[in-house]
Amino acid sequence: MNTLASPGLRHRIGAPISVMLAALLALVIIGCALFAGWLAPYDPTDLSTFDLINAEIPPAFTADGDARFLLGTDNQGRDLLSAMMYGARVSIAIGGGAVLLAASIGVFLGLVAGYFGGKVDALIMRIGDVILSFPTILLALLVSGIARALFPQAATAQWAPVILICAISIHEWVQYARTVRAATMVETAKDYVKAVKVIGLPSRRIMLRHILPNVMGPVLVIATINLAGAILTEATLSFLGVGMPPTYPSLGTLIRIGNEFVFSGIWWIALFPALVLVLLVLAVNVVGDWLRDRFNPKLRVKR
Amino acid sequence: MFKVLLSRLGQAALVMLVVSAVSFVMFRYVGDPVATMARENASIAEKEELRQSLGLDQSIVTQYGRFLKRTLSGDLGISYRNQRPVTQLIAERLPATMELVIVATFLSLALGIPLGVLCALRPNGATARLVQAISLIGISTPTFVTGIVLILVFAVTLGWLPSFGRGQVVDLGWWSTGFLTWSGIKSLILPGITLALYQLTLIMRLVRSEMIDVLSTDYIRFARARGLPTRYIHFHLALRNALMPVITVTGLQIGSLIAFAIVTETVFQWPGMGLLFIQAVSFVDIPVMAAYLLFVGLLFVIINTIVDVLYAVVDPRLRARSA
Numbered sequence: 001m002n003t004l005a006s007p008g009l010r011h012r013i014g015a016p017i018s019v020m021l022a023a024l025l026a027l028v029i030i031g032c033a034l035f036a037g038w039l040a041p042y043d044p045t046d047l048s049t050f051d052l053i054n055a056e057i058p059p060a061f062t063a064d065g066d067a068r069f070l071l072g073t074d075n076q077g078r079d080l081l082s083a084m085m086y087g088a089r090v091s092i093a094i095g096g097g098a099v100l101l102a103a104s105i106g107v108f109l110g111l112v113a114g115y116f117g118g119k120v121d122a123l124i125m126r127i128g129d130v131i132l133s134f135p136t137i138l139l140a141l142l143v144s145g146i147a148r149a150l151f152p153q154a155a156t157a158q159w160a161p162v163i164l165i166c167a168i169s170i171h172e173w174v175q176y177a178r179t180v181r182a183a184t185m186v187e188t189a190k191d192y193v194k195a196v197k198v199i200g201l202p203s204r205r206i207m208l209r210h211i212l213p214n215v216m217g218p219v220l221v222i223a224t225i226n227l228a229g230a231i232l233t234e235a236t237l238s239f240l241g242v243g244m245p246p247t248y249p250s251l252g253t254l255i256r257i258g259n260e261f262v263f264s265g266i267w268w269i270a271l272f273p274a275l276v277l278v279l280l281v282l283a284v285n286v287v288g289d290w291l292r293d294r295f296n297p298k299l300r301v302k303r
Numbered sequence: 304m305f306k307v308l309l310s311r312l313g314q315a316a317l318v319m320l321v322v323s324a325v326s327f328v329m330f331r332y333v334g335d336p337v338a339t340m341a342r343e344n345a346s347i348a349e350k351e352e353l354r355q356s357l358g359l360d361q362s363i364v365t366q367y368g369r370f371l372k373r374t375l376s377g378d379l380g381i382s383y384r385n386q387r388p389v390t391q392l393i394a395e396r397l398p399a400t401m402e403l404v405i406v407a408t409f410l411s412l413a414l415g416i417p418l419g420v421l422c423a424l425r426p427n428g429a430t431a432r433l434v435q436a437i438s439l440i441g442i443s444t445p446t447f448v449t450g451i452v453l454i455l456v457f458a459v460t461l462g463w464l465p466s467f468g469r470g471q472v473v474d475l476g477w478w479s480t481g482f483l484t485w486s487g488i489k490s491l492i493l494p495g496i497t498l499a500l501y502q503l504t505l506i507m508r509l510v511r512s513e514m515i516d517v518l519s520t521d522y523i524r525f526a527r528a529r530g531l532p533t534r535y536i537h538f539h540l541a542l543r544n545a546l547m548p549v550i551t552v553t554g555l556q557i558g559s560l561i562a563f564a565i566v567t568e569t570v571f572q573w574p575g576m577g578l579l580f581i582q583a584v585s586f587v588d589i590p591v592m593a594a595y596l597l598f599v600g601l602l603f604v605i606i607n608t609i610v611d612v613l614y615a616v617v618d619p620r621l622r623a624r625s626a
Binding site: 130133134135137138141142144145146148149228232235236239240241242255258259262263265267270271274277278281282285286 | 455
């Protein structure tokens with residue numbers, strides 16, 4: 001049966017137009033970012049393609065614009081459109097990486113806590129409580145600050161994406177762990193788990209093969225919502241100057257660079273990347289909210 | 304009641320112990336204090352002497368004990384970068400941040416509650432839909448983007464408001480305030496709005512959902528059946544009950560506001576604790592980082608404990624559950 005070609009696709013998914021548009025927007029931005037290597041007019045990481053003579057040229061549609069640079073150039077003469085495509089790629093990669101890491105840690109710890117219960121459970125959940133009582137941004141800043149102190153500067157710049165992913169995940173795993181723990185407790189009490197326990201399967205196998213598939217639903221929903229948050233946190237850290245270095249900018253780094261020029265009326269360096277960032281996060285948020293309401297109304301928390 | 308208080312205080316002490324341990328570990332093991340403090344060409348013997356005078360040759364437990372003792376007496380070390388006592392630095396920066404947080408809290412309550420009520424009373428009205436849509440954009444826009452846009456519009460283009468610093472401040476003892484001068488108040492507006500926006504969305508959504516919940520309860524339906532005036536039902540009976548969680552959330556969020564102020568202070572070059580902290584992170588000024596962590600941790604724990612205890616005072620059901 002060919003479900004995709006059937007006329008009732010929209011009806012089948014049941015998403016309102018706004019959600020479809022948001023999904024499309026997210027896909028377009030993510031697509032532009034992923035294929036930046038082919039789509040972008042210039043390569044902003046290649047020093048030979050830009051020149052200081054071209055610095056701070058306004059967008060092509062303004063009076064002083066230059067047709068070569070559709071959205072203008074930054075302070076080093078880089079084509080802003082290209083820099084944004086590559087920047088979005090960095091932002092999305094780090095956001096996605098953080099979600100993956102946080103979900104892996106959270107699912108693992110949640111499974112262990114929910115399955116074994118007792119002291120292990122109490123320990124994991126208390127650690128989670130303490131972590132959650134601090135805001136993401138504060139913990140992320142601390143992690144990146146410690147990383148800066150431990151490693152030499154060159155290494156920090158080179159490993160910035162990894163440091164950022166760790167810094168964001170340290171807070172976010174708790175949410176996955178809480179959800180998976182609750183779901184695991186429910187599943188563990190069910191007959192099929194009792195049955196495999198009686199057969200004498202090892203705990204690891206029971207958790208991975210039998211419980212995990214049944215608790216993954218809510219994890220995927222949280223992951224979507226978290227992706228928006230992770231991208232925002234990365235952008236904030238980069239904006240604060242402790243994220244991606246200017247030589248390999250993310251959207252947040254570009255906004256940081258642009259912020260220094262806002263006062264002199266050079267608005268495009270900060271504003272275009274900011275617009276893309278907001279649109280991307282907004283689109284992911286809309287899709288995530290819809291997924292949550294549709295597949296897991298229980299997750300709807302009062303925030 | 305006493306039991307609740309005791310268990311909450313115990314928890315608070317435990318969290319503070321963990322935070323102080325993290326802070327100690329940062330202090331002691333991140334970077335080498337001797338290398339940072341000694342002269343560049345100090346001999347090995349001199350370094351060893353410094354190590355002993357700092358007590359770095361003793362066991363970790365002894366060192367941690369001394370760290371706690373020092374911290375409790377208010378000595379948080381000396382900033383590597385400014386060469387000044389950290390306690391003094393934080394005390395200087397505290398008023399700027401607190402005034403910003405007060406303004407932001409006030410703004411978010413003053414606008415968030417009426418908007419939330421409006422959205423709850425007419426959930427399908429045009430205004431409610433518009434407000435909901437804007438709030439979605441609001442939570443998707445990072446603080447620094449809001450700040451930059453506000454600066455572009457009101458400071459650069461229109462030139463109405465200053466875009467950085469606190470303006471003129473008046474010293475009241477050790478507290479410096481911007482509330483008493485015109486330039487101080489003008490300087491507070493843009494950063495205040497920027498910091499308040501996220502909070503505003505949060506409070507608005509909360510008031511809306513609480514209000515909708517309360518409006519569907521039996522006692523409201525009964526009040527309607529009795530023919531009480533709508534205004535009385537909405538604002539006297541419903542809103543009062545809906546505001547309960549708003550108070551606690553506002554309390555809990557004060558901690559987050561102080562943390563989020565880091566971003567706002569960076570955008571507006573606001574000389575508060577957040578700017579101090581972010582500079583410490585970029586310059587790897589460990590004592591300032593450790594002290595900020597301790598200070599904010601303490602603040603969070605105090606606020607959380609007060610809110611928990613207040614909850615138990617207000618809602619007797621919680622007492623039975625946790626005791």
